[in-house]
Each structure stands twice: as structure tokens, then as C-alpha cells.
Amino acid sequence: GQQVMQIPQYQHVQEGEDFTTYCNSSTTLSNIQWYKQRPGGHPVFLIQLVKSGEVKKQKRLTFQFGEAKKNSSLHITATQTTDVGTYFCAVPNTGANSKLTFGKGITLSVRP
Amino acid sequence: DAEITQSPRHKITETGRQVTLACHQTWNHNNMFWYRQDLGHGLRLIHYSYGVHDTNKGEVSDGYSVSRSNTEDLPLTLESAASSQTSVYFCASRDRYTGELFFGEGSRLTVL
Numbered sequence: 180g181q182q183v184m185q186i187p188q189y190q191h192v193q194e195g196e197d198f199t200t201y202c203n204s205s206t207t208l209s210n211i212q213w214y215k216q217r218p219g220g221h222p223v224f225l226i227q228l229v230k231s232g233e234v235k236k237q238k239r240l241t242f243q244f245g246e247a248k249k250n251s252s253l254h255i256t257a258t259q260t261t262d263v264g265t266y267f268c269a270v271p272n273t274g275a276n277s278k279l280t281f282g283k284g285i286t287l288s289v290r291p
Numbered sequence: 292d293a294e295i296t297q298s299p300r301h302k303i304t305e306t307g308r309q310v311t312l313a314c315h316q317t318w319n320h321n322n323m324f325w326y327r328q329d330l331g332h333g334l335r336l337i338h339y340s341y342g343v344h345d346t347n348k349g350e351v352s353d354g355y356s357v358s359r360s361n362t363e364d365l366p367l368t369l370e371s372a373a374s375s376q377t378s379v380y381f382c383a384s385r386d387r388y389t390g391e392l393f394f395g396e397g398s399r400l401t402v403l
Contacts, residue, residue, distance in 0.1 A: 188331070212390065221381060221394040222334070267333065269392070277322045277341065277385060278349075279392065283333035 181206070181272045185282035193290050198255040200285045202268030209271055211251045212279065213242060217264045225266075260289050293318040297382050297395035305403055310369040312398045314382030322385035323365040324392070325349075325357060327378040334381065340365055372402045 184203045192198050202211065210229045214222040226235055228244035228251060235242045239262075241254040255262055265286045269279040295316040304310050316323065325337040336349030338357040346357050354376060356368045369376055382395040 210390065212392075214392070221397050222383075222392070223394070224391040227390055277387075278324075278336065278339055280336070281326075281334040283331070 181270055181280045183268055183270050183280060183282045185268060185285050187285065188283055189286045189288070191288045191290065192258050194260060195257050198258050198262070198287060199252060200266060200287075201250060201252050202270075202282055203250045204270060205249070206273065207248050209248075211244060212269045213251070213253055214267045214269060214281075215264050216267065216284070220264075222267060255287075258287070258289050260291055263287060263289050295382060295384055295393050295395045297380075297398045299398060300396060301399045303401045303403065304372050306372060306374060308372050310372050310400065312367045312369075312380055312382075312400070314365045314367065314395060315363055316382075316384040316393070317363065318384055318386070318393065319362055320384035320386060320393075321362065322387065323359070324383045324385070325355070325365065325367045326381045326383065327351065328381060328397075329378050337367065337380075338365075369400075372400075374402050376400065377402045 212227045213225040215225055216222045226242045231248050232246045233244040239256045243252045265284040267284040268282045272278045298313045321342045324339040326334040328334050335351045337351055337355050338349055340346050340359040343359055380398045383392045385392050
């Protein structure tokens with residue numbers, strides 16, 4: 180089945196620092212989604228990227244889809260304690276577009 | 292407002308017992324999914340359904356079953372609970388137009 184890599188699994192930053200994480204696939208993707216899970220909560224949809232090279236912004240969060248559609252990045256500008264949580268990327272399975280495979284996620288902690 | 296609910300939110304059971312986790316959504320989504328979340332493994336797909344009377348196995352389906360008798364509900368059954376099934380279980384439904392997954396609050400299951 181489809182696999183997607185997110186490394187590292189944990190990252191600690193000082194409040195105010197920028198943060199970037201990546202999601203990598205060995206195969207070309209039709210689209211990629213990002214979700215955020217707050218501690219003790221459930222995953223919540225953030226964004227979907229579809230086009231090659233696509234860039235979307237949500238306030239301090241910038242999402243990008245690679246030109247080859249094999250990777251994606253999430254960049255957070257000037258992190259805040261409200262950014263704490265686990266960020267997952269999710270990709271559709273080949274030939275079964277409705278089924279999503281999730282990366283293992285990266286857990287971000289922010290030191291105030 | 293439409294929603295997706297899971298019950299129970301917390302359950303402790305004994306090895307060998309049958310357990311059923313309920314999932315109910317009011318969006319009228321055809322696609323529904325069950326994931327389990329364990330430290331170091333992210334979200335792994337257990338079973339999924341594309342509509343009434345349709346069920347499919349995910350990557351970690353052994354020991355689990357689902358049924359889909361109507362659009363709103365996808366109950367997950369553990370036929371004979373094992374300690375390895377101690378986990379947090381998330382149900383989700385998918386919007387066919389946006390591709391977004393909506394997750395329930397999760398059910399924390401402990402098998403002693």
C-alpha cells in the first residue's frame with residue numbers, strides 16, 4: 180500500500196522560532212492532506228493540496244506541494260504555544276482514492 | 292450542526308470479551324473509516340466502508356469486524372479482545388466533495 184514518511188517524529192522549538200516539517204512519498208501523489216491533533220484531541224483537517232508546486236497559507240501556516248508531487252512541507256512562522264500538537268500528512272491510496280494513509284506524524288512542542 | 296460521535300469514550304475490558312465501539316455521523320457521508328492510534332505508529336486503518344452493506348479490510352484488520360446496515364453508523368467489534376488491542380480508536384467519515392475526513396472524539400480502550 181501507499182506509504183508516506185514524516186521524520187523526525189518529535190521536534191521542540193522556542194516560542195517565536197520558525198518550524199518546518201516535511202512529508203515524503205516514493206510515488207507521485209494525486210493530492211495530499213494535512214491534519215493537526217492537539218494533545219488529547221482528535222485529528223482535524225487543515226488543508227488539501229492538489230496542484231504541482233501549490234502553495235497555500237493559513238495565517239502563520241504555509242503549506243507547499245512539491246513540483247514532482249512526491250513531497251509536501253508545512254512551515255509555521257513564529258511558533259506560538261497554540262501550535263503545540265501532532266501534525267499528520269495523509270495521502271490517498273493508489274487506485275482507491277477515498278482511502279487515506281497517514282504518516283506517523285510529527286509532534287511539536289513549544290517552549291514559552 | 293452535523294457531527295460524528297463515538298461511544299463509549301473510555302472502556303476497560305478483559306481479555307477474551309467481545310467489545311463494540313459505536314460510531315454515528317449525521318453528515319450522510321458514504322465513506323466511513325476506523326483507525327487506531329498507538330504511540331510510534333500514527334493512525335492505522337482498521338476497516339472502512341464506502342456505503343451501506345459495503346465493508347473492507349484495512350492494514351490492521353485482524354481481530355476486528357465492522358458492519359454497515361445504514362449510512363449513519365459503522366460499529367467496530369472486537370470479537371475476543373486482546374491486550375494488543377489496547378489503543379485509542381478513531382472513527383471518521385469523508386466528505387466526497389472536499390475529500391476532508393471528519394474524526395470523532397475517539398474511544399480509549401484498555402484490555403486487561
